[in-house]
Amino acid sequence: MKKYIGCDLGGTNLRAAIVDVEQGAVISQTSIPTLAREGHEAVMRRMAELILQVIQSAGMGKEGVGGIGIGVPGVLDLDKGETLFLPNLAGTWPHVPLRDRIKDLTGIPVSLLNDVRSITNGEWRFGAGRGVDTLAVFAIGTGIGGGLVLNGMLHLGIGGTGGELGHQIIDFNGPLCGCGNHGCLEAFASGPAIASMGMKAVAQGLTTQISELCANDLNRITPKLIAQAALAGDAVAQEIYELAGYYLGIAAANICATIGPRRIIIAGGVAQAGELLLAPIRRTVTSHVHVMPVAQVEIVSAALGNNAGVIGVACWAASMLP
Numbered sequence: 302m303k304k305y306i307g308c309d310l311g312g313t314n315l316r317a318a319i320v321d322v323e324q325g326a327v328i329s330q331t332s333i334p335t336l337a338r339e340g341h342e343a344v345m346r347r348m349a350e351l352i353l354q355v356i357q358s359a360g361m362g363k364e365g366v367g368g369i370g371i372g373v374p375g376v377l378d379l380d381k382g383e384t385l386f387l388p389n390l391a392g393t394w395p396h397v398p399l400r401d402r403i404k405d406l407t408g409i410p411v412s413l414l415n416d417v418r419s420i421t422n423g424e425w426r427f428g429a430g431r432g433v434d435t436l437a438v439f440a441i442g443t444g445i446g447g448g449l450v451l452n453g454m455l456h457l458g459i460g461g462t463g464g465e466l467g468h469q470i471i472d473f474n475g476p477l478c479g480c481g482n483h484g485c486l487e488a489f490a491s492g493p494a495i496a497s498m499g500m501k502a503v504a505q506g507l508t509t510q511i512s513e514l515c516a517n518d519l520n521r522i523t524p525k526l527i528a529q530a531a532l533a534g535d536a537v538a539q540e541i542y543e544l545a546g547y548y549l550g551i552a553a554a555n556i557c558a559t560i561g562p563r564r565i566i567i568a569g570g571v572a573q574a575g576e577l578l579l580a581p582i583r584r585t586v587t588s589h590v591h592v593m594p595v596a597q598v599e600i601v602s603a604a605l606g607n608n609a610g611v612i613g614v615a616c617w618a619a620s621m622l623p
């Protein structure tokens with residue numbers, strides 16, 4: 302069986318991994334800074350070099366590689382193989398022919414997929430989503446990404462744009478979201494939204510361990526720091542996770558009513574808070590869904606960590622470029 306390359310085009314780092322798509326295992330990998338400010342052509346050249354380098358350093362030839370999957374943080378046109386809007390990369394990459402350019406530079410066929418749909422595919426095949434045919438993933442970090450598996454297929458929608466669970470509207474009068482809309486889930490429960498709840502609590506002078514943990518420097522407040530305070534019994538910090546979990550639970554309830562998932566997977570850096578976040582999500586879903594057997598929906602943490610995306614996009618490439 303040929304190996305596949307899983308590649309991650311991140312705002313900070315480019316990563317390329319050789320993946321055994323039958324085992325769901327990363328065999329070897331390497332990463333370099335993206336240096337997005339140098340422009341998309343320079344980034345694509347560096348990505349192609351990185352891919353050829355990881356193949357060579359594993360002692361393989363191109364003939365042993367079935368294809369390359371690239372996970373991309375933003376909006377794509379999968380039919381044309383183009384990027385349309387990558388908000389975290391300089392220049393935002395409108396109509397960049399990423400698929401064909403990497404194919405030309407490496408001589409290996411390429412398939413693109415949104416980065417969180419890549420995570421969704423990885424978790425479904427080899428992680429927390431194993432064994433079920435319908436699931437949803439919320440990936441909570443700087444933003445909130447999402448992905449859906451419906452009846453045994455990764456859901457794509459128009460050009461692969463389906464599954465943006467972080468941009469479902471929770472409150473149409475709510476705060477402005479990075480996408481330009483008001484009241485998206487992302488504006489309420491992303492990493493920065495959770496951090497800003499902590500900043501607000503400290504700025505308001507509430508009695509909370511968050512103040513001591515950040516040494517009264519608001520810029521040091523992160524979801525991780527707030528989780529640390531919550532686990533130490535701090536009521537203000539616990540309330541912040543309750544609220545974030547409530548918003549996520551409302552979104553998860555919408556997904557339960559929409560697709561009847563067997564599992565909902567919480568991924569991304571903020572998911573490291575574990576039960577602090579999962580417990581209020583479960584409670585909210587249970588009390589707000591009455592039209593499907595909500596007790597059967599498992600709400601769990603992701604299992605593959607940072608490897609989910611490269612494994613998932615390599616498996617995607619294997620299914621598209623057999």
Ligand SMILES: [Zn+2]
Pocket residue numbers: 467468478479480481482485487
């Ligand atoms: Zn939005």
